[in-house]
Amino acid sequence: MNSRTLLVGGLSSTHDALVAAALRGRGIAAEPVGTADQGSLAIGRKLLARGHCNPTYYLSGALVERLRRSAAPGRYAYLTIGSCGPCRFATYAAEHRRALAAAGFSEVPVVVVDQLRPTATVELGSVGVTLDGRLISDLARAAVVGDVLVRAGCWHRARTGEAVAVDRALAKALGDATSALEEGHSPTPALTMLGDTLGALGGAPEKPRLRLRLTGEFFAATTDGHGSYGLVRWLEGRGAAVEPPAVVEWLCYLAWQLRRDTERRLPLYRPDSGPRGLAGRDGPRVVRHARGAERALCALYGRYAAAVGVGWPLLDMDDLAVLAAPHYLPDLRAGMGHLEVATFLAMNRDRRADLVVSIKPFGCLPSSAVSDAVLAVLARQARHCGFVAVETTGDAEATVESRLELALDLAAKGTRSRPTTSLSGFAAN
């Protein structure tokens, strides 16, 4: 019988707490690993070779920090999402193992859920995880609740001017939702209560000075730790209403990939093998399931967002693919793929944001080298939305902030001086 406690991390502190609770709700001992900070980065850099994407250092460092604080590190295992590529995300699990070995924790296993094929494996079974449909659905629900809580904070802080009261209500809702998930109950009552509390807040509703959409590389755009330079709060402190990305949009993107890749294979003369191949699989059924998963996620998000009064709908994956296609092939896969380009185009078309801020680790190939290059051109042609890209190195925060100050100022002045700029990191990882 497994007696290990799973450590989970890599999303925001809100999401990590909810994901751990969803695992506990299925009888699996689990805890958040803790938010990665400057100390984590330093530890990760010390233990690993240079040249990795900085999430590798942040996440490995946070894991080692957590184990060093434990009296019995051998009772833990690290549960993470992995992929076979094509960008350096494929190396994360191996680097986490390397960091653990270098720190003297080689007895702690790193167990990976393949994001392209999340199925039960012997490895997962060895730490007590049976990855069945119910657990996947519980984890997805936890991610949706996390998105709605994070977005509720951004939405209501910007519109009520009551940041302290909003944060207090969110902390209570997170506790209630966490308890509900670990007891196997619905989080809806916690969200409804949060919606009532936020709806009753006083303050003077004002139109935010600037509406910003945050996008970029998954870790940098999602974490609320130092890996994002605390960008959301920093931007809010300058009067902006920030729309953060939703983890569920990433889940929808994964389901959309499966649907698209399968649909394109259906007319093949003979089913092919390989990770997406249809040999031994019922293609139309895969398509139906993928589409059903997208719809279920969107419906769940819509219900929870309505309960807490969040007015940002999820982006539609088919719409994003059509928008991006003339500029960035939706079949190119790495990092966020075409989503950054398409998100900017959607924000500009729908006049949903005045400025799109794309944050990514220094040297992120799909984001810095590809998306930013395309967006530099598109943003010059855009009429309603500016664009600024920033790279995180872990130690260039002041430079990033000064560039953002400039972009905010330009965006506030209107369309004729829309910022279309990018900032490269000045230090290698």
Ligand code: SF4
């Ligand atoms: S998306 Fe960018 S930062 Fe993330 S692993 Fe890939 S190359 Fe590295």
